[in-house]
Amino acid sequence: MKNQISLHKIVWRILKMVMAACPLYFSAVCLIGVIHGLSWGLNTYAMQFFFDSVASAVTGQGRLTVVYWGLAALGAVSIGSQVLNGMHNFMTNTLYNLVPGHLGKHIHRKAARIEPVCYETPELLDDINKAQKGAGNSLGLLIVVVVLFTFYLPYFGFMAWYLYRLKPILIVSLVFIFIPVFITQLIRGAVHARLEDESAPLRREVDYYEKCICDREYFKETRLLGAYGFFKQLYLTALNAMQEKKWSVELKTHLMEIGMKMLTLLGYFGVLYLLFTALMNGEISIGSFAAVFGSIELMFSIMDEIVSHHIGGMTKDLGTVRNFMRFLDLPERTGELERVSFEGGMRFHDVSFSYPGSETKALDHVNLTIKPGETIAIVGQNGAGKSTLVKLLVGLYLPTEGVVEIGGADSRKISPESIYKGTTGVFQKYQRYKLTLQENVWISDLEAQDQTHLETAVKKADLELDQETFPQGYDTMLSREFDGVDLSGGQWQRVALARGFYRRHDLIVLDEPTAAIDPLEETRIYQKFAELSRDKTAIIVTHRLGSAKIADRIVVMDQGRIVAVGTHEQLMRERGKYAEMYQAQAQWYAG
Numbered sequence: 001m002k003n004q005i006s007l008h009k010i011v012w013r014i015l016k017m018v019m020a021a022c023p024l025y026f027s028a029v030c031l032i033g034v035i036h037g038l039s040w041g042l043n044t045y046a047m048q049f050f051f052d053s054v055a056s057a058v059t060g061q062g063r064l065t066v067v068y069w070g071l072a073a074l075g076a077v078s079i080g081s082q083v084l085n086g087m088h089n090f091m092t093n094t095l096y097n098l099v100p101g102h103l104g105k106h107i108h109r110k111a112a113r114i115e116p117v118c119y120e121t122p123e124l125l126d127d128i129n130k131a132q133k134g135a136g137n138s139l140g141l142l143i144v145v146v147v148l149f150t151f152y153l154p155y156f157g158f159m160a161w162y163l164y165r166l167k168p169i170l171i172v173s174l175v176f177i178f179i180p181v182f183i184t185q186l187i188r189g190a191v192h193a194r195l196e197d198e199s200a201p202l203r204r205e206v207d208y209y210e211k212c213i214c215d216r217e218y219f220k221e222t223r224l225l226g227a228y229g230f231f232k233q234l235y236l237t238a239l240n241a242m243q244e245k246k247w248s249v250e251l252k253t254h255l256m257e258i259g260m261k262m263l264t265l266l267g268y269f270g271v272l273y274l275l276f277t278a279l280m281n282g283e284i285s286i287g288s289f290a291a292v293f294g295s296i297e298l299m300f301s302i303m304d305e306i307v308s309h310h311i312g313g314m315t316k317d318l319g320t321v322r323n324f325m326r327f328l329d330l331p332e333r334t335g336e337l338e339r340v341s342f343e344g345g346m347r348f349h350d351v352s353f354s355y356p357g358s359e360t361k362a363l364d365h366v367n368l369t370i371k372p373g374e375t376i377a378i379v380g381q382n383g384a385g386k387s388t389l390v391k392l393l394v395g396l397y398l399p400t401e402g403v404v405e406i407g408g409a410d411s412r413k414i415s416p417e418s419i420y421k422g423t424t425g426v427f428q429k430y431q432r433y434k435l436t437l438q439e440n441v442w443i444s445d446l447e448a449q450d451q452t453h454l455e456t457a458v459k460k461a462d463l464e465l466d467q468e469t470f471p472q473g474y475d476t477m478l479s480r481e482f483d484g485v486d487l488s489g490g491q492w493q494r495v496a497l498a499r500g501f502y503r504r505h506d507l508i509v510l511d512e513p514t515a516a517i518d519p520l521e522e523t524r525i526y527q528k529f530a531e532l533s534r535d536k537t538a539i540i541v542t543h544r545l546g547s548a549k550i551a552d553r554i555v556v557m558d559q560g561r562i563v564a565v566g567t568h569e570q571l572m573r574e575r576g577k578y579a580e581m582y583q584a585q586a587q588w589y590a591g
Contacts, residue, residue: 005325007318013325014142021102022095029091033150036084041158043081044295046074052287088151092143103135106328113332113416117397121356126200127327134324137317152302159299166284166292170274195249197319202242209235216481271296335415342422342506342537344407346370346393351402353388362388364560365402375530375538377551379578384557386541390509393539395419425509430496432487434479437470440495444503457502462525463494497525508533511541526550545582554578 018026050070056062111128118124163170212218212231222228275296279289347370353363363385370376370393378386391397392404395411404411406419424444433440441457442449454474458465469485470476477484478495487495500508510529526540530550540551548554549568556564556571556578563577571578 005322010138010318010321010325011142011145013328014138014321017103017106018095018099018139018142021099025091025098026095029088029095030146030150032084032088032091033147034154036081036088037151037154038158039077039081039084040155040298041162042077043074044159044162044291046070046077047294048285048287048291050074050287051290052285055286092147095143096139099139100136103138104132107131107135107324110328110330110332114330115333115398116391117356122201125204127323127330129204130197130200130320130323131327134317134320134322134327138321138324141317141321155302156299159295163292166288167274167278170271170292191249191253194319195245197323198245199242200323202238202245205238206235206242209238268296333416335418336413340409340414340418340422341407343372344405344409345372345374346407346537347405348392349403349405351392351399351404353392353397353400361400361560363392363399366560366562368555368562368565370537370539372537373535374553375533375540375551377540377542377548377554378557379542379545379548379554379581380557381543381581383559385560386543386557387511388560389555389557390511390539390541394423394425394507394509422504422506423509424500424503424505424507425511426496426500427509428512430493430499432478432492432495434482434484435477436472436474436484437465437476437478437495438474440478441498441502444499448502448504453502457498460501461494461497463491463498497529505536507537507539509539509541512543545578545585 050067050073053062053066053070057064057067107128110131114124160171209231212222213228213235222231272293275284275289275292278284279286284292348366348368351363351366352361354361366385366389368389378389380386388397392399392411395404395406395414395416398404398412406414411419433443435443438454441454465473469487469491471485478487480486500510510526526542526547527550529538529540540547542548552567553565554568554571555562556576558577564571564574566574572582
């Protein structure tokens, strides 16, 4: 993905995104820009007319009324230019507020379609970090290009025509003055693109260490462990490394810019000399000299603004924008089949799986058949491959070798959305959304939003809505940060279970969601879960074997392989890995 993407392709793609977001408003900004640019050119022409009329009136060759008309015209054009300037700036700034959210949607949409296993690699996390920065800069890039073509181009087009009429050499001198500065900005853009690639991993480190120091999720443990100084040192080290890279680049590019601006200054004096000699030789009128002399500083400041500020900023940010485009071009997870039925069961055919960058197989030649409506428990010690098996089972990951069939179809050929649509789950690391209780449950199936179904899901999860804990009932905000309440770990687990039950499903997965509660309570929850999941395909992942007895079959995993399959009684009679683990945990379930 390191291939260079041409500037015109980048601008065209961003333009289509912005036009899709706010077509009428964007068109209005462009129109105002054109009128604004022409108004500044008319200022110069109105100034010449006024000074020529004054010179004629002073020598007695013109009438005083013409002077008044010239003054009125100059005033009207000047005032109009300032009004248009204010409108143009206001509308452009408003565009900056309107569009970023729409560009963010493209990142989120792409992130949802990328192969999920890619999230196991730091490279993708760097790509997302770069893309987020590039999305913000892409709007700035488009606005710079639009302003160049709708404001600056009409202005300099008018001035080029005007100067050519006076003295053709003036146009050539203006062009050659800014070529060195333009080349400088192109070099600056290449240097900053390389800087962005090197800075993204460091920027993620800085953001993470900052969270460890002051984020609500971390600060209690950080303070309790006395680890503030440790994280502060890591933060400062990463920050200093990032700043050193930036300082080195900025120093070189600014020294180059200073040298080029000296050439620009010499060119400025050269144009003044050409004007003076043209006036003395009678090639131009006094009014033309005064108008150009009065406007030349404006032209140079505008030209400098274009090259140093706009084009300079554009080339500086171009690397991040290219990262945004590359991210949008990353390959997506696709599938031909739009519908899948879990009635056909699920099968693993000699499946192996390795995580990106790892030579060790997380799953090693696994074969398994799950019948529709069957409850399967997957057990094993930490690192045995339980969660990896489930991720392939629900189509989240695709096998490195072998075939996973869902409803008789190869998971590689099924669109992810069709698999996820009929699947629900509760995981060990469930989310504690800072939303109301109702929203925390509804979020699993936003299309439903049925109050009766909500109450049923909460009842299934054994979540008691007492007045003290939930003063506003289902409308209680579950976050102290937003004037709400804080739930205990057990209550949050029941909210997560209710969320899983609420989603309409044919397959439900519980991946150790009750790991933080005591084994006896866990067993009671799983027994109720088995009753509620009757006629549904259900997968239970646990390292606590007392909960596995409720399953129709138990799959025992060890070091990425399935070492045994059977009921609790069968596996105990075999006296293998399962019986060994169960005896080690037996004291948890006594009583």
